[in-house]
Structures are given as structure tokens and as C-alpha cells.
Amino acid sequence: MSEESRQVPVASDQDVVRVRQLVRTVSVEAKLSLVDQTKLVTAASELARNTLVYGGGGYVEVSRVRNEIRAGIRIVFADQGPGIVDLDLALTDGYTTGGGLGLGLSGARRLVDEFVIETAPGEGTTITVTKWCR
Amino acid sequence: MERVPVLKIGDILLVSIQIDMEDQVALQLQEDLADRIVTTGCHGVIIDISALDIVDSFVGRTLATIASVSRVLDAETVVVGMRPAVAITLVELGLSLPGIRTALNVELGIEMLALSRPHLDVEFDDDEDEADSAAVLAP
Amino acid sequence: MVKSARCGQVVWLGEAAVALSPDESGRFSDLLKEHADGLVARWAELVGAGLQGRMSRPELERQTRDLQKGFQQALAAGARDLKDEEAAELRAQLSELSSHRARQGFSANETAISVFALKDAVLDVLGDTDDINTLRAFVSFSAFIDRAALFTFDSYVRVRESLIADQTEQLLELSTPVVKLWDGVVAVPLVGTLDSARAQVVMERLLQTLVDTGSPYAIIDITGVPAVDTQVAQHILKTVVAARLMGADCIISGIRPQIAQTIVALGIEFGDIATKASLADALRYVLGQKSYKVVAAKRTER
Numbered sequence: 258m259s260e261e262s263r264q265v266p267v268a269s270d271q272d273v274v275r276v277r278q279l280v281r282t283v284s285v286e287a288k289l290s291l292v293d294q295t296k297l298v299t300a301a302s303e304l305a306r307n308t309l310v311y312g313g314g315g316y317v318e319v320s321r322v323r324n325e326i327r328a329g330i331r332i333v334f335a336d337q338g339p340g341i342v343d344l345d346l347a348l349t350d351g352y353t354t355g356g357g358l359g360l361g362l363s364g365a366r367r368l369v370d371e372f373v374i375e376t377a378p379g380e381g382t383t384i385t386v387t388k389w390c391r
Numbered sequence: 392m393e394r395v396p397v398l399k400i401g402d403i404l405l406v407s408i409q410i411d412m413e414d415q416v417a418l419q420l421q422e423d424l425a426d427r428i429v430t431t432g433c434h435g436v437i438i439d440i441s442a443l444d445i446v447d448s449f450v451g452r453t454l455a456t457i458a459s460v461s462r463v464l465d466a467e468t469v470v471v472g473m474r475p476a477v478a479i480t481l482v483e484l485g486l487s488l489p490g491i492r493t494a495l496n497v498e499l500g501i502e503m504l505a506l507s508r509p510h511l512d513v514e515f516d517d518d519e520d521e522a523d524s525a526a527v528l529a530p
Numbered sequence: 531m532v533k534s535a536r537c538g539q540v541v542w543l544g545e546a547a548v549a550l551s552p553d554e555s556g557r558f559s560d561l562l563k564e565h566a567d568g569l570v571a572r573w574a575e576l577v578g579a580g581l582q583g584r585m586s587r588p589e590l591e592r593q594t595r596d597l598q599k600g601f602q603q604a605l606a607a608g609a610r611d612l613k614d615e616e617a618a619e620l621r622a623q624l625s626e627l628s629s630h631r632a633r634q635g636f637s638a639n640e641t642a643i644s645v646f647a648l649k650d651a652v653l654d655v656l657g658d659t660d661d662i663n664t665l666r667a668f669v670s671f672s673a674f675i676d677r678a679a680l681f682t683f684d685s686y687v688r689v690r691e692s693l694i695a696d697q698t699e700q701l702l703e704l705s706t707p708v709v710k711l712w713d714g715v716v717a718v719p720l721v722g723t724l725d726s727a728r729a730q731v732v733m734e735r736l737l738q739t740l741v742d743t744g745s746p747y748a749i750i751d752i753t754g755v756p757a758v759d760t761q762v763a764q765h766i767l768k769t770v771v772a773a774r775l776m777g778a779d780c781i782i783s784g785i786r787p788q789i790a791q792t793i794v795a796l797g798i799e800f801g802d803i804a805t806k807a808s809l810a811d812a813l814r815y816v817l818g819q820k821s822y823k824v825v826a827a828k829r830t831e832r
Contacts, residue, residue, distance in 0.1 A: 270413040277411060277445065292734060295445055295476040299484060302447040306414070350485055360448045364484035471777065475737035478772035493777035495744050500777075 262320030267308045267336075276305040276317045280332065283319050287330050289390055297330065297388045300368040303361040304334045304384055311354075312336025312382055322387065329370070329389035337381040344376065395420045397427050403504060404428065404466075405497070407439040417453040424457055428464045435504040436461050439497055441472025451486045458491045467507055469493065471500040549610040550674055554667045558652075559605035562598060565655045570595050572654055576647035580640050593644075597623060601648065601678075612677040624678060628686040632693065641686045645679040706732045708739040715747040715816050716740065717809065719784075721754030729765035736769060740778045747819075748773055749812045753784030763798040770803050779819075781805070783812035 263283070265275050280301040284294040301317070308315045315336030322331045341347045350363045366372040371387035393416055398405045404427055406420065424436060438454065440446065446454075458468040471494045481488070494500035550558070562569065574594040578587065600623040609616035624645070631641040649672055656664060706728065711717040718736050736748055750766060752758070770780040783806040785793070793800070806812040 270415050274411050274413050281444070292476045292479050292730075295474075295480045296483060299445045299447050299480050302445060302449075303484075306447075306449060360485050364448060364486070367483050367485070368480065469777075473776045475734060475741060475772070475776065478737060478775040479733065479768075481775055482768050482772045487771060488775060493775060495740060495746060495777045499744065499746060503777075 262318050264316055264318045266314075266316050267305055267334075268314040269309070273302065273305045273309060277302050279317075279319055280330075283321065283330055284388075287321055287328060287390060289330070289388065293388060293391065296368040297332075300365040300386060300388075301332055303365040304332075304386070307361050307384075308334045308336045308382075312338030315381070324389075327389045329387055331385065331387045333383065333385050335381065335383045340378045340380050340382055341374075341376045342378050344374065392416060392419070394423070397423055399427070399431050399433060402433050403435040403437055403501065404431065404433045405437050405439070407442070409442045411443075412450065414449055417450055421453055421457050421460070425460050425464065428461060428466045434466050434508055435501075436466050436468040437497060437500045437504070438468065438470045439472045439500075440470060440477075441474065441496070443477065444474065446473070446477050446481060446486075448484065448486055451481065451488055455488060455491055467492070467504055469500040469503050471495065471497050550605075550667075550670045552608060552610065554670055555605045555608055555610055557667060558671050559602055561652070561655065562602040562605065566595075566598060566602075569648075569651045569655060570598050573598065573647050573651040576650055577644050580643045580647075581636070584636070585634075593627065597627065597644075598648075600624075612674065612681060620678070621681065624682045625685040628682045629689045632686050632689040638683060638686050638690075642679045642683050645675060645682050649675050706735055708735050710743060710745070711749065711813060712817070714745045715749065715813065716743060716745045717749040717751060717812075719751045719754060719809075722756070724755060724762045724765060726761070726765070729762070729769075733765065733769045733772065737772060737776065740773060740776060746778050747816045748778055748780045749809060749816070750780055750782050751784040751809045751812070752782065752789070753786070753809070755784075755789075758789050758792055758798075760796055760798060763793065763796070763800075767798075767800070767803070779804075779816075781812045781815060783807070783809045 263279060265279055266272060267276065277298050280298050281294065284297050289297065305317055308317065313336060315334065315338070318333040318335075320331050322329050346352050348363050348366065350360065352363075353361075362374075365386070369386040369388050371385075373385045374382065375384075376382040392413070393410055395406060395408055395410070395412070395416065397420075398407075404424065406424065408420075410416070412420075427433070428436065436457070438457070440454075443450070454470055458470075461468045469492045470488075473493060492503060494503050570591060574587070574591045577594065578585070578590050581590070600620045604617040604620040607616035608614075609620070611617070612621065627644065628641050631644070652671065653668070656668065659665065706718065706720075708716055708718050716736070716739050718732060720732065724732070736750070739745070740748060750769070752766070755762070766782065770782070773780045781804045782800070785805055785807065804812075804815060806815055
């Protein structure tokens with residue numbers, strides 16, 4: 258159950274910066290530790306850039322969530338791009354189709370507590386990540 | 392578009408990144424630095440990232456490229472001031488920035504450059520007489 | 531006899547059975563006042579027997595007298611139940627007492643008895659009586675004391691819990707000191723088992739100290755770590771890599787023979803990380819580094 262959510266469209270470089278700033282603000286509000294803030298903002302930066310570069314743009318939605326034990330932050334990255342054909346390969350360290358370091362997806366996954374990816378060729382990609390407060 | 396200023400101090404180009412860079416700004420910095428190395432003939436580059444609260448793979452890659460390009464242009468690059476939280480995150484991300492030399496702060500970065508290029512135009516005194524016990528004891 | 535009277539009252543008076551009537555409050559207030567000296571002596575004696583000389587008699591009597599005054603004043607003010615406004619001061623007194631006892635290492639039992647003993651002391655003063663009204667009043671008074679004792683017990687537990695929490699934190703701090711070993715060299719002597727939470731604290735503190743002191747060298751000494759498994763090794767390796775990213779070098783020292791055996795057996799790669807047998811070796815190694823001499827010489831100029 259989400260308490261509040263904020264959305265940012267991702268269509269340009271500036272929007273990636275805006276996503277970082279929003280995630281940083283929400284992380285501070287949620288009282289994440291400094292290291293966890295840094296991890297989440299970094300993961301958001303990687304994934305928002307993927308949404309822009311590989312997905313052709315889309316949107317990012319940031320919300321505060323709470324389960325029985327803890328509070329946390331959930332971020333959804335959605336695009337209507339070509340989708341990912343081979344998910345296992347895309348999640349492998351060092352694999353890239355865009356000339357990057359190939360650490361975006363696999364690295365971002367290590368920086369968050371929960372990582373869910375929904376994709377199919379031609380159907381776009383939606384990635385949902387969650388980071389819980391310690 | 393914002394630009395990151397590049398300062399020339401002696402034989403060193405100093406860059407202090409104070410803003411949350413858009414990818415384009417990072418690429419622009421990469422170009423600017425290459426140009427400045429050639430026009431100034433500097434042999435050292437110090438990039439201060441102590442104001443950055445995150446370094447993602449894009450910025451990491453840009454720093455690596457800057458280091459490689461500088462090396463081709465006969466200049467040594469040292470990245471200084473990385474925050475602990477940033478370093479921990481980079482390790483988790485799997486980014487080890489190979490080929491980039493790092494130092495804790497600008498001062499140590501300048502020393503590192505001086506050490507690798509003894510002819511660099513920076514003030515540097517290794518007079519053993521004034522050294523404290525630490526330096527005297529050092530074999 | 532007393533018990534059945536109490537049961538009867540519960541049925542008859544419903545909820546009010548647990549509270550003293552205004553009349554009863556006044557009566558016990560008078561009684562506490564009138565027999566103050568005798569009560570305090572008897573009360574202190576009862577409590578003292580349980581504490582077995584761990585508290586001096588004068589101190590115990592002073593405490594008991596304060597408490598007796600507290601009860602008397604609360605009742606005189608018309609307190610019918612411990613949660614009443616009139617008993618606020620008494621409550622503060624009781625929590626003061628339990629926090630005092632908890633910090634001095636008395637058990638929960640001993641603390642509760644400090645309050646319960648008032649009942650026996652009062653009963654002694656009342657003497658033998660067949661008067662049903664007196665007994666009824668005593669039952670209500672007894673319930674009042676029970677709640678006071680429960681309240682004390684509760685605050686006792688709360689104080690103990692906060693003590694434990696404080697100690698846990700202190701232990702974490704204690705067990706992860708980062709010390710300056712030499713100009714430009716800091717060391718973390720790790721003692722005890724490294725779990726994930728501690729490893730994280732160590733890692734962050736070490737890296738922050740490197741920045742704060744501008745020390746390009748860190749020695750991680752694992753002499754006091756009983757065992758190294760893959761996870762512990764992983765944490766140490768990550769710290770070393772993070773320090774390197776920041777521009778500092780880590781040396782691992784204090785690797786005991788059997789730990790070296792485990793490391794090899796587990797196939798853990800320490801790569802090009804410098805490892806030394808002892809802290810002294812590690813320090814000698816750092817001081818011998820070319821860049822160290824520069825740093826040291828630079829520092830002395832300032």
C-alpha cells in the first residue's frame with residue numbers, strides 16, 4: 258500500500274537528473290541511511306537512463322511504501338520500448354547493447370532489496386525496485 | 392547547458408565538479424579537458440568529486456575515458472575526494488574504475504602527481520632534516 | 531477470609547472495587563502519618579532482609595521514608611487509584627526508585643518487594659481485627675499497592691531495556707575502534723565475530739576516518755577474529771576495494787596460520803591486497819612505501 262507517489266516523465270537527459278533529485282528527496286524523507294540513500298539514487302540513475310536510452314523514454318514513479326515491519330521506497334521505471342529479448346543475458350554483468358559498461362541492470366539489482374522486471378519483446382519494460390529502511 | 396569549469400594551476404588542470412551533471416555535461420567536460428590539455432601543455436589533471444553524492448556507471452565511464460584520453464595526451468589524471476558512501480556503492484555496483492588513480496583529497500592528489508612526475512611544477516619539499524620521527528624512521 | 535471479602539466486593543462494586551473510596555484514602559493517609567516511624571522501621575526491615583546487606587541501612591531507611599511520605603501525600607491529596615492526577619508525584623518517585631534499583635543491579639523481584647513490603651508493614655500496624663470494614667479497606671489499599679508494585683516492575687523493565695540497548699550500542703562502538711597509528715596511517719583492530727551489521731559499521735567508520743584524517747593507509751588487523759568464512763572475507767575485500775576507489779591502501783594483518791589455511795581452502799582470492807602476519811609487519815611495510823615518505827615529509831612542513 259502506497260502512502261503517496263510522485264511521477265516524473267523521462268524524455269531527456271535533464272529528466273534523469275530530475276529523477277535522481279526526486280529519489281534523493283524521498284530517501285531523505287524516509288530516513289534511509291546515507292549509504293542506502295546513495296545506493297538507491299545510484300540505482301535510480303542507472304535504471305532511468307536505461308528507460309531513456311533503451312526504452313525510448315517513459316516515466317518514473319516514486320512512492321513511499323510500508324509493510325508489516327518496515328517502511329521503504331518503491332520506484333517504478335516504465336517504458337513502451339522494444340522490451341528485452343534475453344533477460345538472463347541482460348542481467349549479466351558486462352553485457353551491453355548500448356556501448357555502456359553493462360552494469361546498469363545487473364548493478365542496480367545489487368543496490369536494492371527487491372527487483373522485479375516485466376518485459377516482453379515489443380511490449381516495453383517495467384522495472385519495480387524497493388529499498389527498505391534498516 | 393551548464394559547464395564544469397577547468398582551472399589551470401601551474402602544470403596541473405583542476406576540475407571540481409559541483410553540480411549534479413547531466414550526461415551531456417559530463418561528455419562536454421571530457422571534450423573540454425582534452426582541449427585544455429593540448430592548449431596548456433599541462434601534464435597533470437585533478438578531478439575533485441567530493442561534492443558528488445553519487446557516481447553512477449555513466450559518470451564512472453566518463454572518468455575512465457578522461458583518464459585514458461589524458462594519458463594519450465601525456466597527462467596523468469587523479470580523481471580525488473570520493474565520498475565513502477559513493478565508494479561503497481560503486482563496489483556493490485561492480486564498478487572498480489580500473490585505470491583511474493585516486494587520492495583522498497586535492498592535496499594528496501597533487502603529491503601523487505608530483506611523485507609520478509618529479510619535474511612537475513609544484514612546490515614540494517622532501518627535506519629529511521625537517522621530517523618528524525615518522526619520516527626519519529622510514530627505512 | 532480476606533480473599534473472599536475481595537471477591538465479594540468485586541461483584542458488588544464492579545470496577546470501583548479496585549479503587550479506594552475517598553473515605554478509605556483519608557483513613558490510610560492518617561494511618562500512614564500516625565504510625566510513620568513504626569511503619570518505616572518495619573518496612574525497611576522487610577526490604578532489607580531481601581537485599582541482604584547490599585544497601586546500607588540508613589540509605590534504605592531514607593528511601594523508605596521518602597516512599598512512605600509519597601504514599602501518604604498521594605492518599606491525603608485524595609488519590610483513589612495510582613493513575614489519578616493526585617498520585618503523579620508518587621508515580622515519579624516509584625519510577626525513580628526502579629531506575630535506581632535497575633542501575634544498581636538489583637533484581638526485578640527485589641525491586642517489587644520494596645513496594646510490596648508496605649502491605650505487610652501496614653497489616654502489622656492494623657493488628658488483629660475482625661472488623662469487616664477495616665478488612666475491606668485493607669483489600670482496596672492492597673490493590674493500590676499491587677498497582678504501585680506493577681508500575682515499579684514496569685519501569686524497572688523499561689530501564690533495563692534501555693540499559694541493554696545502550697550497552698549494545700556501546701559494544702558496537704567499543705568493538706570497532708579506528709585508531710591513528712602513525713601520521714597518515716590508521717588501523718582497525720577487529721575483535722570478535724564479524725557479522726554483516728558489524729562489518730558494515732566497521733567499513734563505513736574506517737572509510738570516513740580515512741577522509742577525516744586524510745590518511746592514505748589503513749591497516750585492518752584480524753588477530754582477534756576467531757574465524758574467517760567466505761562472508762567475512764567478502765566484507766573485508768569490499769572494504770579494501772572501496773578504500774582503493776577513494777585513494778587509500780589497505781593492508782590486512784594478523785592472519786593466524788589456521789585462518790590462512792581456511793582462506794586457501796575456501797578458495798578466497800585476496801588478489802594483490804597486501805597481507806602481513808603482524809600489525810608490526812604491516813606498519814613497517816607502510817613506512818617503507820615510497821609514497822609514504824612523501825606524505826610524511828609533506829605533513830611535517832605544516
